[in-house]
Amino acid sequence: MFNIGKNTVHVVKYRILWMCLSAVLLLPGIAAMIYSTITYPTHTPVKVGIDYTGGTILQYGTSDNVTNKQLAATREDLAKIGVENPYIQVIKGNKITKEDNGINSIVSIRTHFIKEGSELSKNISSIMSSNYKNSSLIQFTSVGATLGKELLQKSMIALALALLAMIAYISFRFKLDYAIAAILGLVHDILFVIGVFSLLGIFCNVQIDNLFMTAILTILGFSINDTIVTFDRIRENLRYYGKKMTFGEIVDASVNQTIARSVNTSLTTFLTLLALYLFGGSTTKDFVFAIMLGVVVGTYSSIFFCSMLVDFWEERKSKQKQQPQTQEA
Amino acid sequence: MKNKLIWFWVIVCLVIASVIVIYKKPTKLGLDLVGGSRILLEARTTDTVREITPSVMSNLKYAIEHRVNNMGVEEISVAQIGDKRLLVEIPGETDTKKAEEILGKTAQLDFRAPKLDENGEIVRDKTTGQIIWEQPQITGEDLKSASIGSDPSGEFVVSLEFNAKGATKFAQLTQKLVGKPMAIFYEGEMRTAPNINEPILGGKAQISGGDGGFDSQEAQEMVDYLNAGALPVPSDIIEESQVGPTLGADSIAKSKVAGIVGVALVMLFMLFYYRLPGLIANLALVVYGLIVFAIFKIVPVTLTLAGIAAFILSIGMAVDANILIFERTKEELRAGRNLFTAISAGFDRAWTSIFDSNMTTIISCVILYYLGSGVVQGFALTLGIGILVSMFTAITVTRTFMHIVFGTGELKYPALFGLSKAEIGKGYEATETKREKARFGILD
Numbered sequence: 001m002f003n004i005g006k007n008t009v010h011v012v013k014y015r016i017l018w019m020c021l022s023a024v025l026l027l028p029g030i031a032a033m034i035y036s037t038i039t040y041p042t043h044t045p046v047k048v049g050i051d052y053t054g055g056t057i058l059q060y061g062t063s064d065n066v067t068n069k070q071l072a073a074t075r076e077d078l079a080k081i082g083v084e085n086p087y088i089q090v091i092k093g094n095k096i097t098k099e100d101n102g103i104n105s106i107v108s109i110r111t112h113f114i115k116e117g118s119e120l121s122k123n124i125s126s127i128m129s130s131n132y133k134n135s136s137l138i139q140f141t142s143v144g145a146t147l148g149k150e151l152l153q154k155s156m157i158a159l160a161l162a163l164l165a166m167i168a169y170i171s172f173r174f175k176l177d178y179a180i181a182a183i184l185g186l187v188h189d190i191l192f193v194i195g196v197f198s199l200l201g202i203f204c205n206v207q208i209d210n211l212f213m214t215a216i217l218t219i220l221g222f223s224i225n226d227t228i229v230t231f232d233r234i235r236e237n238l239r240y241y242g243k244k245m246t247f248g249e250i251v252d253a254s255v256n257q258t259i260a261r262s263v264n265t266s267l268t269t270f271l272t273l274l275a276l277y278l279f280g281g282s283t284t285k286d287f288v289f290a291i292m293l294g295v296v297v298g299t300y301s302s303i304f305f306c307s308m309l310v311d312f313w314e315e316r317k318s319k320q321k322q323q324p325q326t327q328e329a
Numbered sequence: 330m331k332n333k334l335i336w337f338w339v340i341v342c343l344v345i346a347s348v349i350v351i352y353k354k355p356t357k358l359g360l361d362l363v364g365g366s367r368i369l370l371e372a373r374t375t376d377t378v379r380e381i382t383p384s385v386m387s388n389l390k391y392a393i394e395h396r397v398n399n400m401g402v403e404e405i406s407v408a409q410i411g412d413k414r415l416l417v418e419i420p421g422e423t424d425t426k427k428a429e430e431i432l433g434k435t436a437q438l439d440f441r442a443p444k445l446d447e448n449g450e451i452v453r454d455k456t457t458g459q460i461i462w463e464q465p466q467i468t469g470e471d472l473k474s475a476s477i478g479s480d481p482s483g484e485f486v487v488s489l490e491f492n493a494k495g496a497t498k499f500a501q502l503t504q505k506l507v508g509k510p511m512a513i514f515y516e517g518e519m520r521t522a523p524n525i526n527e528p529i530l531g532g533k534a535q536i537s538g539g540d541g542g543f544d545s546q547e548a549q550e551m552v553d554y555l556n557a558g559a560l561p562v563p564s565d566i567i568e569e570s571q572v573g574p575t576l577g578a579d580s581i582a583k584s585k586v587a588g589i590v591g592v593a594l595v596m597l598f599m600l601f602y603y604r605l606p607g608l609i610a611n612l613a614l615v616v617y618g619l620i621v622f623a624i625f626k627i628v629p630v631t632l633t634l635a636g637i638a639a640f641i642l643s644i645g646m647a648v649d650a651n652i653l654i655f656e657r658t659k660e661e662l663r664a665g666r667n668l669f670t671a672i673s674a675g676f677d678r679a680w681t682s683i684f685d686s687n688m689t690t691i692i693s694c695v696i697l698y699y700l701g702s703g704v705v706q707g708f709a710l711t712l713g714i715g716i717l718v719s720m721f722t723a724i725t726v727t728r729t730f731m732h733i734v735f736g737t738g739e740l741k742y743p744a745l746f747g748l749s750k751a752e753i754g755k756g757y758e759a760t761e762t763k764r765e766k767a768r769f770g771i772l773d
Contacts, residue, residue: 144567158700272645275591279579281580
């Protein structure tokens with residue numbers, strides 16, 4: 001027997017199980033994305049923030065512990081000066097630093113595009129200072145509508161280009177079959193992460209920004225890392241054991257040889273992300289959360305989903321090859 | 330082994346150099362960390378300038394740079410982004426209103442002649458009776474300099490001096506307009522329309538404040554703008570952000586905590602799981618951190634909140650190469666190889682995985698860098714540098730220290746690698762070609 005290690009994980013044997021698990025992971029998100037695309041005015045699968053639609057976010061720090069009653073009053077006051085349907089949010093527990101900056105909560109107001117220093121923004125500031133104690137404008141972001149659209153377009157182009165470049169690279173270093181399996185794995189991961197954010201958009205009003213696109217591209221890079229390490233092992237084992245073992249056996253053996261590495265790398269990355277999520281700045285929280293999701297699903301997909309695909313593919317090809325031979329005989 | 334010692338000293342030198350750079354050079358922090366304003370302007374075409382050409386943009390940038398320099402704030406940066414946009418970053422200044430006023434004024438100055446009918450009479454608007462003016466004849470470009478002065482009655486005036494071309498044009502225009510009015514427009518508004526009594530040949534002119542007169546501040550502002558140069562085209566603010574200094578300081582403090590906790594967790598894990606090699610990986614991680622930080626300061630990379638997140642993330646990813654190598658080395662040890670061979674083979678075999686997997690991430694970084702804007706670009710650059718350096722530290726630092734620490738003998742204490750004695754010799758049977766065996770130094 002060719003002893004290349006004990007198998008603890010069976011990719012090939014439980015193929016159906018892994019397929020079903022992927023379906024369970026993906027389907028709710030896909031349903032949410034379809035629902036969002038139909039119902040949102042922007043017709044996007046996720047709720048998009050001002051980076052992509054254009055608009056203004058004003059953030060005020062206050063020493064108050066903001067109550068819902070205060071927010072309702074603010075909403076009414078803002079409507080009076082012509083700020084229609086603002087999206088108001090409170091960010092609490094901002095104080096983790098020792099220095100007391102006197103800020104207990106942050107009130108964030110999202111509205112249509114306004115200019116800093118314009119009459120309207122001054123009026124908003126005066127409403128805020130009459131409703132909240134020690135209110136001060138701590139962050140102001142404004143994006144024009146045309147710029148938002150352009151950014152969305154550019155991001156899509158970047159995503160498409162990155163995928164194409166990866167297909168090219170993997171086909172060059174491995175084979176086209178592997179490249180397609182790897183890319184399907186990436187699509188699997190991205191669909192999962194976007195799906196989760198689509199659900200979060202529906203239930204928790206989470207909006208994606210420019211950083212989300214960056215997160216998606218980071219996930220691409222990370223997830224393909226794992227996949228390639230597994231494929232590299234398949235390529236290597238194929239060279240040494242190709243004639244003595246079936247392709248399925250080689251895939252299983254390779255996955256088992258690389259699984260410790262895949263899990264450990266993901267774990268170290270996950271640990272740093274967890275630290276960033278728990279202790280890092282509030283602006284990067286969603287971004288870090290997206291990458292955390294991507295790291296977990298990416299590890300799963302490269303261990304189970306991609307190797308399963310490669311094996312499935314190879315099996316079909318060898319069956320097709322065998323058929324004409326039996327006919328000749 | 331001699332080779333390894335050379336590498337050891339190279340690494341020591343690199344670390345010392347990095348520490349010096351980190352100590353000496355200031356860190357360039359982004360506006361979201363220090364607080365400040367960021368304004369993205371887009372040039373707009375006008376009736377006279379129908380197309381935004383590169384030369385229009387460079388004139389616009391030049392004029393805006395001159396203006397913001399007069400604001401008295403240090404380190405303002407004006408950068409062109411794409412074909413028709415300028416990004417103005419003003420650190421520390423959170424009063425964007427002032428900045429906008431300065432950036433918004435085109436300071437376009439032009440001299441216009443009245444429209445004449447066939448008989449040479451001035452054409453007036455039929456309803457308002459106002460003079461209809463021709464297109465600009467002389468513009469701010471024909472100006473050499475402007476200065477503040479006063480007329481005989483003591484009112485402030487702005488004195489203009491034309492350049493050679495402007496002086497000729499002005500002489501011709503005034504010659505033609507003797508006995509008729511000539512209008513001076515500033516910012517698209519008519520300031521004065523004096524009657525020309527005689528041709529003005531000296532290449533000099535004066536703008537009075539009109540009915541209300543200038544106050545000294547208004548006159549000085551106009552002089553400053555005219556000397557800085559008019560903006561060839563007006564521009565619109567299409568993106569604007571302002572971060573207060575308290576939020577910036579808070580973000581830095583939070584990033585520090587997250588970074589320390591993140592690194593500590595990774596190091597503990599490596600030590601716990603990989604034992605002595607884990608300790609070496611942690612050492613390599615410190616070297617990695619120092620080199621990357623030094624490169625950030627040399628390039629220099631502007632650190633933003635997202636950039637710091639990328640850096641911390643890259644620490645988690647930087648140990649990847651080490652993990653690949655150690656897993657591979659452990660496999661070789663289980664197969665009963667001696668230490669030197671196991672370590673060398675571990676590196677050699679892990680290398681293709683490390684290279685291929687990192688290349689794909691670098692590809693996505695390059696694409697992000699070229700297509701992304703602002704935040705995204707910074708993120709891609711940080712992550713890209715991080716990956717390249719992590720590949721370098723894995724193959725040099727980790728390898729050198731592994732060989733120096735473990736030497737060449739048999740593995741006496743498998744526990745150093747987190748292995749048990751029972752496992753040794755029960756690994757997979759590696760079947761290499763003769764050439765590979767020769768390369769790894771395997772003796773059958």
